[in-house]
Amino acid sequence: MTALSHLQSVLEQGHFAVTAEIGPPMSANVNLIRQKAGYYNGYVDAANITDNQSAVVCMSSIATAAIVQQEGVETVFQMTCRDRNRIALQSDILGAAGLGLKNLLCLSGDHQSFGNDPQAKNVYDLDSIQLIHTVKGMRDDKRFINGKEIKTEPQVFIGAAAHPFAQPTELYLISMGKKIAAGAQFFQTQAIFDVEGFGNWMKAVRGMGYHKQTYILAGIIPIKTARSLKIMNDTVAGIRIPPDLIKRMDSADNQEEEGMRITLEIIEAVRKIDGVAGIHLMPVSSEQITPAVVERAGLYPRPQVEVQ
Amino acid sequence: MQHRILIIGNGDDAAMAARAVVAVGMEALVIGEGAFPIADDRVTYKDGWTLKHIEGQIGAFEAVFDTSDGEQTETVSSIIAATGADMVPCSLMNSAGDKAVSFKDLPALLNAKEYTLPMAVVFIQDADVDDGQWVSAIGINLARQVRKMWGCDVYYLCRFIRGSHFEVENAYRMARAEGVVFIKYSKDSLAVMPAEGKTTVSFNDYTQEISIQADMVVMSDVLKPQTQTSSLTQKLGIGINHEGFFQYDNAYYPFTATNRRGVYVIGACKGPAGLNDVSGDAAYTALDIKIQLDELRPIADVIAEINLFKCSLCLTCLRFCPHGALHVSDDMPSMVVYDMACQGCGICGAVCPAEAINLADNGKALMKESSGQKRLKVYCCKNSAKKALDAINMVAQLPQGVELAEMPCSGSIKPEELVNDIYAGFQRILILACYSDACRHVNGNADMRRQMKALQDTLADMGIARDSIVVMDVAGPSSDDVLEKINSAYNAIGLEVAL
Amino acid sequence: MNSLGGVCVRGVLIVGGGISGCTAADMLAQSHIPVYIVDKSKNIGGKAINYGCKATDTCLKCNMCLTQDIWQNVNDNRYIDIMTGADVLSCQGDKGDYRVMIRLEDGLEREINVSYIIVAIGFQPYDLKNKGFFGYGLYKNVLDGLDVEQLLKQRTPETLPFINPSIKKLAFLQCVGSRDVQDKAPYCSKVCCAYALRMGQTIHHYYPNIEITYFYMDIQEVGGVFSDYYDRLVGNGFKFVLSRPVMVEEAEDGGLEVIHEDLAKASVVREKFDMVILSQGIRPADDVDYIADVFDLGYDANGFLKGIGRWSETGIYLAGTAKGPMNIADSMADARRVAMEIITDYRTAAIASGVM
Amino acid sequence: MIVGQEKPVTELLDMIKPYKRVLVLGCGTCTTVSLAGGQKEAEFMSALIKLNAAKTGQDVTATTETVKRQCEWEFLDDIADLIEQADAVLSFACGVGIQAIAERYPDKVVLPGVNTKFMGMPIETGVFQVRCAGCGNCILDKRGGICPIARCSKSLLNGPCGGAEDGKCEVNPEIDCAWYLIYNRLKAIGRLDDMKQFFEPKDWSYGRDGGARKLRKEGIAL
16 A cells, blocks of 8 residues: 555644645646745645636646646645546546545536536536545545456545535535545535634534544635625625625725735634634635745644655 | 305305305305304305315316315305405504504403403504505494493594595594594604503604503504415416405406406405495305306307317416316317306417417408508407497598407417518507506416517517517507507608608 | 296386496396486486596506496497486386386487386586685686596597696695585595596606695595505605695686695695696485485485385385495496396296296 | 427528428427427418518518427328428427438428427426436436436536535526425435435436437337
8 A cells, every 4th residue: 555645644643734726727837837836835735726617728637736746745636527427537537646646626516607618518427426436446446437446546535525505504414424425535615704604514514423534624715805705705606705704804904914814813713613624725816825824824834744 | 056156265254155145046165164153054064175176167166175084076156265364463563562452352351341441542543554444444433432431531543534434434423522532643653662551652643743651552453365365366266466365456357256257256355345345245246146157158259269189288278368268178188168268368379389279250350451551550459449449430530551450359469470460561560458457368468568579579680670569558448549559650650761 | 128028028227327327237238138228418428438547557447448348338239228318207116017207308208117227327526616715617727527537538648738738736635525514425425535546646647747746634445555555656756735725726826826734834824736636526416306206215314315125125226326425346336236136136037927 | 398499580591591492390299388389380480481581582482381290200291292392391390300301301401490408397387497318217216206417407416516505506596406406305205315325327328328229119119
């Protein structure tokens, strides 16, 4: 058995983990990737590489992840079910493992109607739960979906998405349970602005015992301006922003600083919630602010762990 | 033949309906929840039965009920909904404290022996909505009783005295003579609050702010539609008005008849009504049913005919028929028309995707253009424009190049016919329809307007001006207006040509 | 003559060819019962035929379209014999066999033999001369409801204004000759509120710049919840003044001044208007005493007709506003009910005699 | 039933441009019921073709006919003469009917008047919604009688994506999230445990993507 991922070791040794997102370029510009990876070096335990997020064409997440890892930053490569059937998905998982990628986040994927190519035909041969199950089967049972044996299995730490604010809560908790049963080892949640709501959800999660079976990383979008907050509130599904927060940003003299303060307050609050194993930062194409967030949140330096 | 009438409801309204039905020699089948006040061998009461659905037409409705013994089916000649209304306390009752009672509860207090007599009683009417004459009638008489029995100060606050029944007006005069003080308060000025064992009623009487310390406040109840009203309208296939009571807001359904022949609504279920109104409704309805049943004749001279070879049973006509006149045949793979229910509006024919429904005189030409110069084609609804034309013999006054066609309802106009009119050379088509909410066939004119909007869109795509088709609202009694509208549509064509 | 023979060969006499009489006639004729309508005017239709549709951009439910069906059905109906310009002279006999003498328009007399009689003589509008201080007949812009009806009936708004464009402010005075003990009319005329509010909306529809004020004591039911109605009207700029004006005078500039009490100021004020419409009340018909005498009828407390004995025993029925204030829809319902009672009675008799 | 939608008039007029004699052919089954291609729509289209021809000065004739089912040759045989006389048949059937004509009359130009949308039902007057995706391997037993393949925008088989809000689909808020419906229904019938099961990747070979191209009804098929 080969080594665990760095992220998995951080979590298993009980450290509070920090992951953050990197959006691949909408071009073949490798320097840009290296620059972004540079921001993260030493500040995060792993960097998530999004997979054609919002159904907009970008550099492939596996390729980007491989370049980021060359810069010394471990990655979580994201994989959606939208664009590939079971053949391509399994093939890419093998390829990613071959390139040394060790963490995989399995997603359904944003519907193509939200992107630049709404005319595209979607695939959804598998759903995200079936993808998780597939990866686990490939790794633990050394089998493809079709049952054929894999000689050298891919070693990946399997992640999934959780939706603390999606209603009805029970339905989404069932879904989360199914993801865990299928093989999800860690969860990264949708962005949290409503800490109290998130706390309630975590209470329900603890009630199900999920926090013991998996690691939950709370999703955080660093707040920049009141305007961006409002746009998010109005347009992004599953994001709930308390009106007080918007008011607070509106009345701030220095919006950038106020946004940072709120972000830090949210991080501080979610850290205190029982069962939260880390945070997942989604700076939405402002990767450069990640080090400051991590530093001011008291999460720097990152722990050095012995990888088994 | 002995006719049996289904009466839905077991309150006073239903009892009046049952008495009226029996009085004209018919039998009544009454369904409701709880006791029913009439014991008469011509009245059968079924406690706990609820209506599931009805089929059939006047003279032979099949009514299916849910009962404790399972489903029951009964044949009835006609149906009367007399479910009454709910009396709910007005919203101020919540804040008024324990000294407040509603009109409904006062009689019990008046009869109670050991009650500390109040010094000042305030009656309040119109707190939530402007109450009707039936509320005035109850309230004024209660105020008189309080004044007589308790001898205390009685104030009667209201926005309006609804004295259009002479008995109410009379009671109002007597009450004033007996010392009841009537005060009118202005809208939104009223407040009722408990205060140290009393209740403070404050308001503006158009001259100043006034406050009365009352020992008791009596407030009118508000009449609301019963909870079952909406589902019952669907089961009976009849209308509901914007306040949630039975019956359409439509001048063509002014009394107790509904859009479905043989189904009637009486009393408070069609809006606030006093007992006088209900007894009138009941007697009227029983007579109407009896007369119709004695000599059952179709309503319309021409009714819809279904070509059973073309019918694809898509149910579109069933969904559109405003009179419950179509049903799926038990014997044939086709829709069938109830001949006694059909009112000949032709709406079904206009929406049938298979062109399987025909009305013999649909689109009857009133005046054919003979000069060869086709300019304006006017479709006239029989219930409005056609009547206006007849009233002043208008046809002779119209300019050359105008062709008139009569429709039983504007809802019976088919888009393809209008396309053919334009093809035939008409430069403009004018549809003269009834005002919204004034369609004899409930939604026929609204159905037509939607279809015309879609047609205008299609024609616009082909580069044909939207105003090639013009829809205007007219009313039968306004002949001059109709003539004016035809002329203006006609003259506008000339202008465009000149431009 | 009806073919039933024997008992019910005789038809029904209807005294008064207004909306009530004609509605009853229409209903009876549909059941093939012969009807005679006697009307003292030159034409049938009474007052309702002079009213116009009040629709704005929507139907205001004035029910005028319902009356139109009736006029159409009654004219040229082979079961209905219309005598206009005619007077009833005398009535003798009993239920089932009344002989009524009628003087026709040409002066000749005709006796008809009927089973039933419906008295539907309608009402007369309150005589505004009794309220000379409102200036009706004196100032040209003081009108009554019927005057405005006439203007409206002939409207062609695009070409001919039915209200003079100089009119900017208009007042409706409610309860003129109604709910007035001194004037021997303690009763509410029932129709004027709904009527005036509809008319106001119609005027507002065509002339949105005219400011409309109602002087009222109580607004009676108008169909539906009045609060909704009221809010909409106030939203459209209508004003409601709780006051019964004492006088209308001509101002120096030729306008009108309505003198009324301003409750809030506790004083009498003079307010200027360009036009005043008086909602005159409903009074018993002018020939009510004569008709009561001919058909042996009584009066109610307000001087309207009242039957003596049970209708089904005397065979003499009353319908519509002869009985008291009623709106058009109620008059029609009442007339239909009377007609239906007669039809039922008629059939019962026919069955009893073995004809049916 | 198969639900269709008339193509835009301009597209149809453009399509028939090369032809002089057009037969507008309605279909008396599914497209009639889905209000897209019955006799009424065919007559309407005929009228528009004639009007357009008159307007643009072209010499075009349009005739109208409706057969019970365009997807069966026996019904098409009845109108052989009409088809013979036409340069082109504008079919108001679903895609099946259009191809049936093309096969039965190989020399004739057949044009589609209708866009075939889905298998569905009327949910209110004049409004239709998809219900079945014809996957050939029905899973409704475990999905509360509500099909996620047809009714979830992503055809997810195990549960909702994170995009639904207030029980509505992220792709179109006018459409219910199928998983929200499934959840409510399973809960109502006390079978929420069905939802908790893991559903394996679906075998699509029964109906889609290379699957059942042909079906034999055993006992009937010769």
